[in-house]
Amino acid sequence: MELTTTRLSATQRWTLVVASLAVTLVIASMAALYTALPEIAGATGSTQKELTWIIDGYTLALACLVLPAGALGDRYGRRVVLIVGLCVFAAASSVPLLVNDPTWLIGTRALAGAGAAFVMPSTLSLLTASFPEERRGGAIGLWAGMAGAGAILGIIGSGLLLEYWSWTSIFLGMSLAGLALLAAAFTVPESVDEQRPALDLWGSAAVAAAVGLVVVAAIEAPTRGWLSPVVLGGFLGGAVAAGLFVWIESRVAHPLLDIKLFAERGFGSGTMVVTIQFMVSFGSFMVIVQFLQLILGYRPLISAVVLAPMMVPMVLIAVFIPRFAERFGPRLPMSIGLAVIGISFLTLARLDIHSTYFDLLWSLLIMSAGVGLCTSPATAAIVTGTPVEKHGVAAAVNDAAREIGAAIGIAVAGSILAAGYSHRIAPALPLVPEAARGPVGDSLAATLEITGRIGPAGDQLAELAKISFLHGAGQAAIALGICALAAAAVVAFWAPGRRREPDASAKSDASQVDSAKAPVPN
Known part of the structure; x- marks a missing residue:
């Protein structure tokens, strides 16, 4: 009997590197501007609504186009689509270096998101199509771990750039990274659905x-x-x-997508897990970054660097958990991971005005461990629920679930935070000068800017605004935590468990049937 080797070739390892870095860039670009919004507003005169669209225009275009882009990759070649996507991404990211009007920023961010929509499904489908089945889980695990860490890397990278240069350096960095990966993309092998179905x-x-x-x-x-x-x-x-x-x-x-796939327990539950995970993760980032800067008073760089420890359990667990999921099924790691994330949000809700960074850190590490537990098993469940020739669309479903979850998470957390803040600060508004009531009732950042000009007289108002912010942030954390725990309960019943191997007698009977069916030589 000939033994099948599972050693990866140099080409396969290089493809894994390029695919992982490309998906990291796409996710990092989603979060890179969080720390730069105050500087962008000051330099361009952007309103709060325009700032929201500068962030979410990218996510919107990415979420809308990722499924059709995955289908294009299946038909015309995943490497070709990856190259086109990186070209568009790099070009769009360079435009703000020349024109930085708010309308142009929104448009170029949307165009960069369109390019990212072509990049994301191509990265995963290149891996699943080129790797042997026995090594596919580990590759997906590393890819998912890098994707999960992408947001943190984006925040850290932008914080470093802002420490020494202006906000436009973030766009320069994204453009240069896109060009570097574009050159690398030409060196990976092509992968295409041989049937080339009609679009x-x-x-x-x-x-x-x-x-x-x-x-x-x-x-x-x-x-x-x-x-x-x-x-x-x-x-x-x-x-x-x-x-x-x-x-x-x-x-x-x-x-474009076989709807019947959602009836398959692995595909359906995996899609749900990815959506919920990104919903709560990106909803929390919006609140946590503000907590670090507005409550603890950290500079953008420091607020980015102190999030770095989150990556350690996330990436380590995401790399090793596929073996566990292959042995025991995706149900256990996915449900436990969501439950751990839910618990971490309930601990985040306990933060108050006297909390320190270390009070926040242990909650972040718990959350990171939960993300690591459920990310790669969920992605693997989606991919293994589809035939190899449709892995581009499967990857696109995985990516669409991420973007939709992220957009909804930002909206839900933002809405609850704003409502909680406004409700708690409202009794103090009659005591504030009429010209300042609007900004004070709108956000903590605006209130601190006003109280900073008032001097000692504004200290009491600043403290009340911080308490109001933490009240809204706590309510948002509780809501996201309940969503994660509810999803964990659903996944515990819905997701597939351990695969049952046929017993020896069944295998013997099957082999006898195969022997009986085999043609007899003349």
Whole structure:
């Protein structure tokens, strides 16, 4: 009997490096501007709403286009689509170096998100198509660990750049990184679906409309209110477009996404886990970065660096957990991981005005361990639930779940934080000069800017504003924690468990049947 080697070739290892770095860049770009928003507002005159769209325009374009981009990669080649995506990303990221009007910033961020939509599914599908099945879990684990750490790396990188240069250096860094990976992408092998099915244009349009309307509604909810006509109309329109997508996919010969896949327990539960994980993670980052800068008084660089320890348990666990999931099934690590994340948010809700960084750190490490536990098993469950020739679309589903979850998490956390802050600060507004009531009632950052000019007389107002912020942040943390715990309970029953191996007698019977069916030589 010939033994099958599982040693990776140099080409496979290089493909893993390029794919992991590319997905890290895409995720890092989502979070890189968090620490730079105050400087961008001062330099460009952007309003709070424009700042929101500078951040979320990238996420919106990425979420809308990632499924069609995955299908294009399956048909025309995943490496080709990766190269095109990196070209668009690098070019769009360089535009703010020349023009930095808010409208241009929003447009170029959306264009960079479109490029990222071509990059993300290509990275994962290149790995799953080129790696042997027995080594695929480890590759996905490393890829998922790097993706999970991408947001932290983006915040750290932008903090370092802001310490020495202006906010435009962040865009220069993203553009240069995109160009470096573009050169590397030409050296990885091509991968394509040999059947080259026809593109599902109507399905692509319907899913882009569905995702786009839902994400826009989620983005607008914190400023307009969850019951405003625009928000309700967006969610309703998204539901109608999603229904139309399901109707189209059930009738075309070559659907963009086989809807029946969601009935497969691994695929469906894995998609849910990825969505919830990114929802709570990105919702928490928005609150945590403000806590570090506004409550603890850290500079952007320090607030970025102190988040670095989160990467250690996340990456280490994400690399080794695939072996556990392959042996015992994805149910255990996914449900435990979500439960651990939920518990970490309940501990975050206990932070008060006297809390220190170390009070925050242990909650962050717990959260990071939970993310590491559930990320790679969820991604592997999505990919293994689809045939190899459709791994581009499977990767796109994984990526779309990430972006939709991130957008909704930011909206939910932002809405609850704003409502909690406004409710707690409201009794103090009559005591504030009328000209300052709007900024004080709007955010902690605006209040601290005003009280900083007042001097000692503003100390009491500043303390009340910080308490109000922590009240809203605690409510947001509790809401996100409950979502994670509820999802953990669902996954504990829904996700597949350990695979049952056929017993010896069954294997013997199967081999006898195969022998009986084998042709007899003449």
